[in-house]
Amino acid sequence: xxxxxxxxxxxxxAITVACATEASCDGYCGTLVVLNSSxxxxxxxxxxxxxxxxxxxxxxxxxxxxxxxxxxxxxxxxFVPELASRWIREDEVTLVFELNPAARWHxxxxxxxxxxxxxxxxxxxxxxxxxxxxxxxxxxxxxxRDDHTVVVRxxxxxxxxxxxxxxxxxxxxxxxxxxxxxxxxxxHPLMTQHPxxxxxxxxxxxxxxxxxxxxxxxxFFLGRPGIRRIVFRTVSDFGAKLTALASGDGDxxxxxxxxxxxxxxEQSTQARVVSYASPVYNYLGFNFRSPADTTQPxxxxxxxxxxxxxxxxxxxxxxxxxxxxGHGMVAQSPMTPMIRLTxxxxxxxxQDTARALQLLRDAGWTDSNGDGVLDRNGRTFSFEMLYPxxxxxxxxxxxxLEEMFRNAGLDVDxxxxxxxxxxxxxxxxxFDTFINSQFTTPSPSSVKxxxxxxATFNWGRYHNPRFEAAVKRFENATSPNxxxxxxxxxxxxxHEDAAAIWLYYLNMNAGVHTRFENVSLRPDSWSVTxxxxxxxxxxxxxxxxxxx
Amino acid sequence: xxxxxxxxxxxxxxxxFLVVSLTFLLLQIAPGNPYAAYIEGCGLDPNCLTVVQSRxxxxxxxxxxxxxxxxxxxxxxxxxxxxxxxxxxxLFAAALPNTIILGLGAMAVTxxxxxxxxxxxxxxxxxxxxxxxxxxxxxxxxxxxxxxxxMLAAVLAERLGWFPSLGAYDPSxxxxxxxxxxxxxxxxxxxxxxISLGIVGAAWIARHHRAAMLxxxxxxxxxxxxxxxxxxxxxxxxxVMRNALTTLITNFGLYVxxxxxxVVLVEAVFDWDGIGQLTANAVxxxxxxxxxxxxxxxxxxxxxxxxxxxxxxxxxxPRQRSRP
Numbered sequence: 093x094x095x096x097x098x099x100x101x102x103x104x105x106a107i108t109v110a111c112a113t114e115a116s117c118d119g120y121c122g123t124l125v126v127l128n129s130s131x132x133x134x135x136x137x138x139x140x141x142x143x144x145x146x147x148x149x150x151x152x153x154x155x156x157x158x159x160x161x162x163x164x165x166x167x168x169x170x171f172v173p174e175l176a177s178r179w180i181r182e183d184e185v186t187l188v189f190e191l192n193p194a195a196r197w198h199x200x201x202x203x204x205x206x207x208x209x210x211x212x213x214x215x216x217x218x219x220x221x222x223x224x225x226x227x228x229x230x231x232x233x234x235x236x237r238d239d240h241t242v243v244v245r246x247x248x249x250x251x252x253x254x255x256x257x258x259x260x261x262x263x264x265x266x267x268x269x270x271x272x273x274x275x276x277x278x279x280h281p282l283m284t285q286h287p288x289x290x291x292x293x294x295x296x297x298x299x300x301x302x303x304x305x306x307x308x309x310x311x312f313f314l315g316r317p318g319i320r321r322i323v324f325r326t327v328s329d330f331g332a333k334l335t336a337l338a339s340g341d342g343d344x345x346x347x348x349x350x351x352x353x354x355x356x357x358e359q360s361t362q363a364r365v366v367s368y369a370s371p372v373y374n375y376l377g378f379n380f381r382s383p384a385d386t387t388q389p390x391x392x393x394x395x396x397x398x399x400x401x402x403x404x405x406x407x408x409x410x411x412x413x414x415x416x417x418g419h420g421m422v423a424q425s426p427m428t429p430m431i432r433l434t435x436x437x438x439x440x441x442x443q444d445t446a447r448a449l450q451l452l453r454d455a456g457w458t459d460s461n462g463d464g465v466l467d468r469n470g471r472t473f474s475f476e477m478l479y480p481x482x483x484x485x486x487x488x489x490x491x492x493l494e495e496m497f498r499n500a501g502l503d504v505d506x507x508x509x510x511x512x513x514x515x516x517x518x519x520x521x522x523f524d525t526f527i528n529s530q531f532t533t534p535s536p537s538s539v540k541x542x543x544x545x546x547a548t549f550n551w552g553r554y555h556n557p558r559f560e561a562a563v564k565r566f567e568n569a570t571s572p573n574x575x576x577x578x579x580x581x582x583x584x585x586x587h588e589d590a591a592a593i594w595l596y597y598l599n600m601n602a603g604v605h606t607r608f609e610n611v612s613l614r615p616d617s618w619s620v621t622x623x624x625x626x627x628x629x630x631x632x633x634x635x636x637x638x639x640x
Numbered sequence: 641x642x643x644x645x646x647x648x649x650x651x652x653x654x655x656x657f658l659v660v661s662l663t664f665l666l667l668q669i670a671p672g673n674p675y676a677a678y679i680e681g682c683g684l685d686p687n688c689l690t691v692v693q694s695r696x697x698x699x700x701x702x703x704x705x706x707x708x709x710x711x712x713x714x715x716x717x718x719x720x721x722x723x724x725x726x727x728x729x730x731l732f733a734a735a736l737p738n739t740i741i742l743g744l745g746a747m748a749v750t751x752x753x754x755x756x757x758x759x760x761x762x763x764x765x766x767x768x769x770x771x772x773x774x775x776x777x778x779x780x781x782x783x784x785x786x787x788x789x790x791m792l793a794a795v796l797a798e799r800l801g802w803f804p805s806l807g808a809y810d811p812s813x814x815x816x817x818x819x820x821x822x823x824x825x826x827x828x829x830x831x832x833x834x835i836s837l838g839i840v841g842a843a844w845i846a847r848h849h850r851a852a853m854l855x856x857x858x859x860x861x862x863x864x865x866x867x868x869x870x871x872x873x874x875x876x877x878x879x880v881m882r883n884a885l886t887t888l889i890t891n892f893g894l895y896v897x898x899x900x901x902x903v904v905l906v907e908a909v910f911d912w913d914g915i916g917q918l919t920a921n922a923v924x925x926x927x928x929x930x931x932x933x934x935x936x937x938x939x940x941x942x943x944x945x946x947x948x949x950x951x952x953x954x955x956x957x958p959r960q961r962s963r964p
């Protein structure tokens with residue numbers, strides 16, 4: 093008994109002493125523990141679908157060039173060299189890239205122009221079904237002039253040529269992937285357990301518990317990363333994630349969510365809040381097709397008068413206040429604050445209940461029986477509002493909207509479903525309206541992925557030829573003036589169509605441990621600049637010294 | 641006795657089979673698509689959806705999927721997780737030790753604290769100590785496990801920094817630690833989850849053990865032992881505790897399913913990489929192979945727990961051995 097007590101005391105003392113000992117770094121140190129929401133499945137970028145996969149891809153692989161913090165996607169000047177040390181415009185449809193001869197794959201093999209050619213072929217291969225294939229469709233060909241020179245030809249002149257080839261393609265190792273059937277690359281161990289890239293970090297360990305450890309490639313051709321290791325941990329429960337950040341058990345959370353979480357981290361001594369422009373817009377989407385038969389128009393929302401009326405019923409400022417508590421902006425279009433469009437005039441719907449009710453009367457909706465709910469030909473104005481139960485932000489949105497619609501005599505059935513069911517209903521079109529968040533890229537052309545007929549994320553099946561023609565003109569524009577005019581036409585069309593009810597842009601607020609410096613977060617991708625972060629001298633934690 | 645064990649084993653196998661079949665059926669009925677993680681990236685691309693579904697044989701009739709699955713199960717093939725493609729057995733092999741550690745830690749708290757409190761109450765029956773302890777155990781019994789975990793994490797981890805708030809160990813340093821450091825690290829991480837999961841059980845055990853102890857304390861043989869001049873502590877140790885043990889053993893068997901259900905909540909709060917969290921995430925994602933694997937393991941665990949309790953009863957109480 094006495095020996096057991098003595099052993100317990102000794103162990104406790106050892107733990108206490110170990111915790112109290114001040115850590116110091118004699119060499120190359122630093123560990124960043126990133127708290128993810130879900131387990132990454134693959135780092136094969138053409139087929140990534142889980143949001144937590146992209147930061148991994150960006151540490152393991154490289155692009156030809158990288159956007160500057162200005163996020164200017166038009167022209168050739170808004171980029172800094174990465175794999176390509178420079179680029180030359182031979183004519184209006186040809187760009188020539190000179191690759192950095194020091195670039196190496198993590199297995200030591202040299203990275204050559206053939207890898208870039210291979211990458212382009214993979215992204216365009218129908219067997220791969222790359223989600224970004226549509227974004228590179230105007231690249232006609234990619235060829236190797238020699239080992240370190242790549243010639244890219246486009247189908248036509250347009251302003252975002254460099255952006256298309258530099259931003260959307262993460263260069264893949266031909267010597268490792270060439271013999272693998274293209275349709276199987278995403279699930280191959282080279283993409284799910286032991287990836288080989290050329291990025292600033294290489295894979296050290298991908299555990300069955302979801303923990304992923306990356307170690308800095310000290311020979312990275314652009315310079316040694318500032319932090320020696322990055323550990324990705326999956327924490328499914330958001331409360332547990334916040335507690336870990338606030339207590340110093342984790343170092344980074346990409347998105348803190350609403351006001352309570354932000355205030356909690358602001359009060360913490362271990363972490364601080366870092367804000368950056370939002371790459372996300374939130375909206376109430378309409379289903380333009382009938383839930384019962386997607387070949388038929390929706391009985392309510394195929395009528396533009398109804399859509400405009402609902403748009404006029406919403407007090408966006410009030411919704412923004414309720415949801416974001418001042419940490420957001422009212423949205424008027426699917427263009428997020430990170431996109432450089434300050435000069436483009438975007439029309440907006442301001443709340444006007446009288447006009448909304450008039451529009452509904454014009455469409456035949458009145459309260460004929462005095463029960464407080466609008467009706468037409470014996471049918472009440474009744475619809476479902478769908479959102480995933482995992483989102484507290486969308487729940488608050490639903491409550492706000494439901495009240496505004498109910499006050500106008502609309503019967504709304506708010507339906508919170510688990511995420512798996514939400515995705516299934518979106519896929520099958522079995523919903524009336526839905527509250528959604530959509531990420532954008534730095535380019536306005538990202539509107540294509542969600543609002544063009546047949547687009548991957550066009551859940552509401554929206555289709556307007558005039559809008560699509562304007563988007564096409566924007567993409568093909570060769571001057572900033574043409575570009576601006578085309579964008580204004582596109583958004584004016586969307587506005588007249590009341591394609592959706594744009595609600596808010598939620599400011600992105602990340603939580604970062606206080607010991608990290610040189611922290612900057614690019615809105616479209618927080619992890620692009622991680623390799624430049626540092627641990628402040630003297631602020632070391634014990635985990636920073638692992639491998640020192 | 642052997643016949644009794646044999647019967648129990650057959651019943652155990654049948655129970656597991658029924659649980660797995662029922663789980664499969666419920667997952668089929670539940671709304672939601674198990675391939676959501678893949679098809680979300682597909683969007684509205686019909687080719688992509690077809691590729692994903694044929695890869696997982698989801699286009700087969702349900703009854704064929706069921707028989708195919710049961711056939712693989714009988715041959716020890718639990719299949720691969722739909723979410724991440726990894727073998728189900730490998731995922732559970734990684735998670736099971738963490739759950740066992742948590743379960744054992746919780747049991748240590750439950751039975752250690754419960755027996756101490758129950759014994760204290762029994763020997764001080766009717767005093768203010770007994771009444772105060774009853775009030776404490778009743779309160780503790782009413783505390784939701786999830787809430788208790790959150791409060792412990794908020795105060796002892798976040799505010800005071802005495803304990804880690806996350807995980808079964810620190811993965812950022814674990815592989816570089818010595819064995820002793822790894823043990824210490826795991827124990828350090830175990831404290832808060834074990835207390836969260838064990839406190840409620842301790843209250844329950846305390847109340848049962850108090851009753852069992854009081855029952856034995858008033859027996860004739862105990863009075864005889866006192867009359868023979870044996871010391872109070874010796875009577876407690878050698879006679880009273882031993883005979884109150886049978887109730888404890890019964891509670892042990894009943895406690896296993898309680899731990900397994902509470903483990904899901906505690907593992908979520910502390911992000912403990914055990915079977916509970918693995919199962920909860922699998923259910924949310926409709927990951928059929930993982931959920932089915934979890935049901936097999938959980939059902940087997942419960943059945944084995946009860947079987948173990950029965951066996952321990954036979955060992956502890958010779959009178960049980962002659963009963964069928």
